[in-house]
Amino acid sequence: MAEQDIKKGLAGVVVDYTAVSKVNPETNSLLYRGYPVQELAATQPFEAVAYLLWHGELPTPAQLAEFEQQERALRPLDERTKALLETMPVSAHPMDLVRTAVSQLGTFDETLGQPGGWTDANLDLGRSIYLFAQLPTIVAAVQRRRRGLEPIEPRDDLDYSANFLWMTFGELPSKAAIDVFRVSMVLYAEHSFNASTFTARVIASTTSDLYSAVVGGIGALKGPLHGGANEAVMHIMTEIGTAENVTPWLDKALAEKRKIMGFGHRVYKQGDSRVPTMKAALDVLLAESGRPDLAELYAELERDFVARKGIYPNLDYPSGPAYHLLGFDTEIFTPLFIAARVTGWTAHIMEQAAANALIRPLSAYNGVDERHVAGA
Ligand SMILES: CC(=O)SCCNC(=O)CCNC(=O)[C@H](O)C(C)(C)COP(=O)(O)OP(=O)(O)OC[C@H]1O[C@@H](n2cnc3c(N)ncnc32)[C@H](O)[C@@H]1OP(=O)(O)O
Numbered sequence: 001m002a003e004q005d006i007k008k009g010l011a012g013v014v015v016d017y018t019a020v021s022k023v024n025p026e027t028n029s030l031l032y033r034g035y036p037v038q039e040l041a042a043t044q045p046f047e048a049v050a051y052l053l054w055h056g057e058l059p060t061p062a063q064l065a066e067f068e069q070q071e072r073a074l075r076p077l078d079e080r081t082k083a084l085l086e087t088m089p090v091s092a093h094p095m096d097l098v099r100t101a102v103s104q105l106g107t108f109d110e111t112l113g114q115p116g117g118w119t120d121a122n123l124d125l126g127r128s129i130y131l132f133a134q135l136p137t138i139v140a141a142v143q144r145r146r147r148g149l150e151p152i153e154p155r156d157d158l159d160y161s162a163n164f165l166w167m168t169f170g171e172l173p174s175k176a177a178i179d180v181f182r183v184s185m186v187l188y189a190e191h192s193f194n195a196s197t198f199t200a201r202v203i204a205s206t207t208s209d210l211y212s213a214v215v216g217g218i219g220a221l222k223g224p225l226h227g228g229a230n231e232a233v234m235h236i237m238t239e240i241g242t243a244e245n246v247t248p249w250l251d252k253a254l255a256e257k258r259k260i261m262g263f264g265h266r267v268y269k270q271g272d273s274r275v276p277t278m279k280a281a282l283d284v285l286l287a288e289s290g291r292p293d294l295a296e297l298y299a300e301l302e303r304d305f306v307a308r309k310g311i312y313p314n315l316d317y318p319s320g321p322a323y324h325l326l327g328f329d330t331e332i333f334t335p336l337f338i339a340a341r342v343t344g345w346t347a348h349i350m351e352q353a354a355a356n357a358l359i360r361p362l363s364a365y366n367g368v369d370e371r372h373v374a375g376a
């Protein structure tokens with residue numbers, strides 16, 4: 001077979017244009033629709049960022065108020081979703097529970113059952129807002145059920161971030177903690193052609209429906225090389241225990257060729273543009289919670305691993321401990337990422353639909369040569 005120029009993992013391959021976001025590893029920057037993500041994280045409610053990703057512009061105060069009203073009205077779960085969440089095995093991973101609940105939401109959408117209904121792009125914005133509003137209620141209910149607690153109904157007097165925490169914990173943390181959560185949602189919302197967004201776009205490119213594309217995105221996000229890393233970061237921090245254990249733990253982990261979760265990135269090689277903002281948010285929680293042990297462990301693992309390998313933390317490294325300090329179970333961290341990233345996924349699904357070409361790359365065959373079944 002002639003040698004082929006294979007780009008394993010599509011590394012370095014530019015497959016399409018996007019106007020949703022720009023990831024620039026040279027300047028270590030990330031723009032959503034032209035705006036630096038740090039500026040959005042410093043100033044905007046998550047609802048405004050979702051609006052920006054879908055519409056291409058930040059909302060005016062009147063547009064934001066109208067969107068908030070729409071989103072708040074869509075928060076309560078259908079009885080059939082509640083029943084599904086109560087009957088699925090509590091031992092299942094929350095990513096699988098949330099994926100299944102989102103898949104079921106697609107079956108409630110009557111337009112999907114009608115001929116041509118699912119390819120009507122005019123309906124996709126409404127579907128995106130519906131998923132955006134439903135996901136916090138689903139994730140909070142999954143978290144509570146893990147603890148043997150009844151779900152808490154959404155409150156329409158609270159914004160997205162405060163309501164999410166209210167539905168999860170039945171009380172509101174400090175304003176500063178709510179703001180840390182908001183910042184994490186903004187930073188997780190969008191990141192160009194990452195693996196889950198690309199998955200969603202591949203599904204959209206077949207002119208499948210938006211729910212199917214989001215379900216596919218969730219499947220791709222679950223893996224620890226992608227979104228599942230925020231959960232995995234907390235598992236390794238628990239495994240290491242304290243800062244003094246970092247060096248022997250790293251000696252062993254690297255000898256065993258383990259990947260150190262929360263470090264490295266396909267695009268950023270000199271550090272992730274979002275980490276300084278999320279680390280500053282984590283510092284607020286570390287100070288509030290009085291956990292110098294966790295702060296030391298965080299700093300020592302980063303110091304030692306960067307010194308050895310020159311591989312820097314990605315967004316999952318500060319997000320994992322931040323979600324831990326907010327009180328979430330470790331297994332809920334990646335579902336939180338779903339709730340944020342559904343904004344980016346759906347913006348990309350709509351962009352794909354608006355200028356579609358079926359995504360179907362080629363492969364080079366390296367299996368056995370042609371052969372024949374005996375007697376054929
Ligand atoms: C929100 C997000 O999805 S961000 C990513 C979250 N994922 C993680 O944190 C998981 C840990 N990190 C990784 O596995 C990788 O860095 C990835 C998958 C994110 C990026 O991988 P790639 O761009 O394919 O880099 P690649 O795997 O080629 O790494 C280059 C070298 O660095 C090593 N390396 C990269 N990341 C790590 C890591 N976290 N721990 C140990 N070694 C690493 C690789 O083993 C490889 O070494 P080699 O050349 O000796 O084989």
Ligand SMILES: O=C([O-])CC(=O)C(=O)O
Nearest residue numbers: 190191193194195266267
């Ligand atoms: O861009 C990537 O490959 C992964 C990532 O950081 C993200 O999806 O936020």
